[in-house]
Amino acid sequence: MTSLAMTNKIYEQALDLPADDRMVLIDKLLHSANLPTQMEIDKLWAEEVEKRSKDIESGKAKLIPGEEVFRKIRKRFGK
Structure with a gap:
């Protein structure tokens, strides 16, 4: 499985989580970046x-x- 395919699979699974759990996941992913x-x-x-x-x-x-x-902007872009 390619990295993009795995990412899409994880994304689809994450969408099934309750909103609160998705927010926790988002927070963890942002901190890991x-x-x-x-x-x-x-x-x-x-x-x-x-x-x-x-x-x-x-x-x-x-x-x-x-x-x-x-x-200059108006002259260049005609407005």
């Missing part, structure tokens, strides 16, 4: 904001007015 926590994501965003702010202040990043951005 080693995804970043919301706190880690927030920290990464704060670091990115700080980096971009420094790039703007140093002149490394060029700001483009919103009106210009939307004008």
